[in-house]
Amino acid sequence: MTTGKINVSVENIFPLIKKFLYSDHEIFLRELISNGTDATLKLKHLISIGEAKVEFGNPIIEIKIDKEGKKIHIIDQGLGMTADEVEKYINQVAFSGAEEFLDKYKDSAKDSGIIGHFGLGFYSAFMVAEKVEIITKSYKDEPAAHWTCDGSPEFTLEPADKTSRGTEIILHIAEDSLEFLEDSKISGLLNKYNKFMPIPIKFGTKKEKIEQKKGEEVAPEDVDNIFTEVEVDNIINNPNPAWTKQPTELSDEDYKSFYRELYPMQFEDPLFHIHLNVDYPFNLTGILYFPKLGSDMQIQKDKIQLYQNQVYVTDNVEGIVPEFLTMLKGVIDSPDIPLNVSRSGLQADGAVKKISNYITRKVADKLKALFNENRADFEAKWNDIKIVLEYGMLSEDKFYEKAGAFVLYPTVDDTYFTLEELKEKLKDNQTDKDGKLVVLYAGNKDAQHSYIETAKEKGYEVLLLDSPIISHLIQKIEGDNKDVTFVRVDSDHVDNLIKKDENTISKLSDEEKEILKTSLEAYIPKAYSVQLEAMDSQAAPFIITQPEFMRRMKEMSQSGGGGMFGMGNMPEMYNLVVNTNSDLATNILNTEDKTHQEHLVKQALDLAKLSQNLLKGEALTAFVKRSFEMIK
Numbered sequence: 075m076t077t078g079k080i081n082v083s084v085e086n087i088f089p090l091i092k093k094f095l096y097s098d099h100e101i102f103l104r105e106l107i108s109n110g111t112d113a114t115l116k117l118k119h120l121i122s123i124g125e126a127k128v129e130f131g132n133p134i135i136e137i138k139i140d141k142e143g144k145k146i147h148i149i150d151q152g153l154g155m156t157a158d159e160v161e162k163y164i165n166q167v168a169f170s171g172a173e174e175f176l177d178k179y180k181d182s183a184k185d186s187g188i189i190g191h192f193g194l195g196f197y198s199a200f201m202v203a204e205k206v207e208i209i210t211k212s213y214k215d216e217p218a219a220h221w222t223c224d225g226s227p228e229f230t231l232e233p234a235d236k237t238s239r240g241t242e243i244i245l246h247i248a249e250d251s252l253e254f255l256e257d258s259k260i261s262g263l264l265n266k267y268n269k270f271m272p273i274p275i276k277f278g279t280k281k282e283k284i285e286q287k288k289g290e291e292v293a294p295e296d297v298d299n300i301f302t303e304v305e306v307d308n309i310i311n312n313p314n315p316a317w318t319k320q321p322t323e324l325s326d327e328d329y330k331s332f333y334r335e336l337y338p339m340q341f342e343d344p345l346f347h348i349h350l351n352v353d354y355p356f357n358l359t360g361i362l363y364f365p366k367l368g369s370d371m372q373i374q375k376d377k378i379q380l381y382q383n384q385v386y387v388t389d390n391v392e393g394i395v396p397e398f399l400t401m402l403k404g405v406i407d408s409p410d411i412p413l414n415v416s417r418s419g420l421q422a423d424g425a426v427k428k429i430s431n432y433i434t435r436k437v438a439d440k441l442k443a444l445f446n447e448n449r450a451d452f453e454a455k456w457n458d459i460k461i462v463l464e465y466g467m468l469s470e471d472k473f474y475e476k477a478g479a480f481v482l483y484p485t486v487d488d489t490y491f492t493l494e495e496l497k498e499k500l501k502d503n504q505t506d507k508d509g510k511l512v513v514l515y516a517g518n519k520d521a522q523h524s525y526i527e528t529a530k531e532k533g534y535e536v537l538l539l540d541s542p543i544i545s546h547l548i549q550k551i552e553g554d555n556k557d558v559t560f561v562r563v564d565s566d567h568v569d570n571l572i573k574k575d576e577n578t579i580s581k582l583s584d585e586e587k588e589i590l591k592t593s594l595e596a597y598i599p600k601a602y603s604v605q606l607e608a609m610d611s612q613a614a615p616f617i618i619t620q621p622e623f624m625r626r627m628k629e630m631s632q633s634g635g636g637g638m639f640g641m642g643n644m645p646e647m648y649n650l651v652v653n654t655n656s657d658l659a660t661n662i663l664n665t666e667d668k669t670h671q672e673h674l675v676k677q678a679l680d681l682a683k684l685s686q687n688l689l690k691g692e693a694l695t696a697f698v699k700r701s702f703e704m705i706k
């Protein structure tokens with residue numbers, strides 16, 4: 075037996091490791107299983123190049139809990155190590171690696187969310203163990219070795235009698251980490267970190283029902299007896315997850331079932347998937363899913379998961395995936411994402427920027443393909459995906475450039491146009507006298523019903539644009555299309571929405587208009603600015619409108635960014651449009667009885683408020699009461 079002292083400058087590195095990654099103690103298991111996986115894959119490689127002349131077989135990695143002995147065993151059938159290799163790789167490489175890691179990152183640890191995911195490798199075992207043993211037998215014809223270390227820099231190394239190839243790591247769990255001896259704890263960790271690792275991982279056994287009388291006819295009463303229970307290895311992972319395969323090997327159903335495998339608690343199918351697969355200039359694979367974005371709380375919980383070579387790293391992909399796509403689900407797997415840097419470092423990293431741009435481009439290309447292949451289906455899904463796309467147009471210029479090809483503008487009657495189609499469709503009837511194309515839209519079909527109807531009577535198309543960020547997007551589209559302006563249907567009376575040259579003749583003289591205006595202003599609250607318009611005599615006599623510009627700016631500053639500073643707190647501004655050609659206007663003007671005049675004005679104002687959904691509370695109660703009085 076040899077004993078020795080590991081050459082490190084810190085007298086005792088282990089308390090430091092423990093303290094340093096306190097919240098991430100659990101990663102020890104992932105690290106040790108990763109080492110076992112690497113050892114197995116290395117052996118496979120050596121065999122394939124003729125370097126190792128042994129049978130590969132069907133190696134697995136086994137995790138065993140010894141509750142009484144307070145031990146966890148991690149056993150692999152990989153290439154193993156000779157005593158010399160243990161000396162070299164464990165005592166020197168791993169130790170210096172751990173030391174270097176601590177030196178380098180202990181200061182930046184606080185500002186980084188991802189740093190805890192960076193493996194300390196083998197030495198992370200000491201985060202939960204007070205003593206660690208390695209019993210290992212190399213694939214080479216050399217005796218097995220047994221290494222023991224209790225956390226101080228002293229270790230022992232002696233021969234062992236292990237005859238089978240591979241490495242067994244034995245963790246003597248420390249008193250403060252006994253929770254890791256619970257089956258449920260370990261199986262939770264395996265499920266989180268190792269679910270898709272490439273070598274099968276066994277954790278205990280399970281009972282499985284197998285068919286007994288294969289191929290025989292079974293009478294209905296015997297159905298319960300055709301299965302027999304057997305004890306089989308409990309393999310906790312899927313070593314060949316969908317993202318590691320070629321898209322051509324996978325059917326739609328395969329993608330859906332992988333989604334369920336990723337998110338077992340998610341019962342709704344995804345709308346569609348995007349398979350990512352690139353190996354130059356960086357390596358990245360993955361599958362992204364567009365979920366149905368409903369009022370589903372699951373959205374927050376099931377996030378895109380980041381893997382490196384099938385090892386789970388994190389579900390915080392901020393900085394790696396463009397922000398607008400963080401609402402998607404799925405996995406990305408890339409060994410090229412540096413994990414030992416802070417978030418801000420990540421954003422500045424050239425490779426990461428390239429990855430993020432690649433993802434944006436792939437998503438845009440996929441959307442375009444879906445749109446071209448099956449437009450009806452794309453339209454049917456529009457409501458569920460629009461928020462992601464609209465947000466993408468606002469936040470990523472590269473996406474915005476491509477979005478014209480598939481972003482849709484639905485009408486209140488569910489006809490969908492691209493911007494180009496819309497321009498073509500509207501140009502004859504909705505170009506105003508200055509040559510601007512006026513796109514009318516509503517934000518809410520019910521609340522703006524009467525305005526929508528009036529516009530439709532004129533033969534106008536009315537879009538339904540109801541996303542919370544729509545005012546920002548409209549602003550951007552107008553900025554890039556100088557000949558287009560968006561106007562909400564309730565922002566003015568219909569003749570003013572799209573100003574044309576035709577003038578309706580006014581029934582009232584200018585003098586009469588003045589008198590009417592004075593009478594109206596006597597009864598109408600200051601919050602409304604009265605605007606007299608000579609309109610069709612059949613049009614509504616009183617209409618409340620909300621000027622487009624003010625309303626949009628206000629919405630923009632309320633939903634963050636853009637808009638004008640401080641506009642979010644401005645009171646709502648309304649115009650009261652009075653149709654001077656209506657009978658009611660004439661009536662108000664000609665009434666001698668002041669009480670009656672007031673009555674008419676107030677009732678008409680309330681009706682106008684009602685159709686803009688503004689009549690509420692006490693005012694509504696009074697209105698209803700007054701109206702009943704009038705018909706009794």
Ligand code: ADP
Pocket residue numbers: 109110113150152153154155163164167168169171194195196197241
């Ligand atoms: P890393 O895996 O990042 O190289 P580790 O500290 O985890 O660092 O391990 C150090 C070295 O010890 C590995 O590079 C490998 O050569 C060796 N090693 C660790 N675990 C095993 C194992 N299960 N089988 C064979 N070799 C191993």
